[in-house]
Amino acid sequence: MALERTFAMIKPDAVSRGISGQIISMIEENGFRIVAMKKHHITLKEAEGFYGVHRERPFFGSLVKFMTEGPSILLVLEKDSAIAQWRELMGATNPANAAEGTVRKRFAESIERNCSHGSDAVETAAGEAVYYFSASELL
DSSP: OOEEEEEEEEOHHHHHTTOHHHHHHHHHHTTOEEEEEEEEOOOHHHHHHHTGGGTTSTTHHHHHHHHTSSOEEEEEEEEETHHHHHHHHHOOSSGGGSOTTSHHHHHOOSSSSOSEEEOSSHHHHHHHHHHHOOGGGGO
């Protein structure tokens, strides 16, 4: 295993329901080091850019609307195989298919309001981290 970083997000649905602390506890209990963290209300322009890869998908408009409805908690996590480990801890996108004990099984309301995001590859993680964090915040 190799030490790596991943970008993670606790989405507006989880923040508005007051369960961010429980998710952060799960992150720490699973051995992740939080490198950077901030609460941020994502703007329309930021959401459109961040999710631009999905621009042609039918859910793009509702995704952008959802992501701008309230603040999110943005994080950069570090651990051996952090990308795969965070994705495993999050669980399947559809909470109905998520394994017991995962973030989404415990807290997600639906496939759309699934309370968390995680990078899917090293390149994606690097780009997503610098989308919201400056170099000085990632020391």
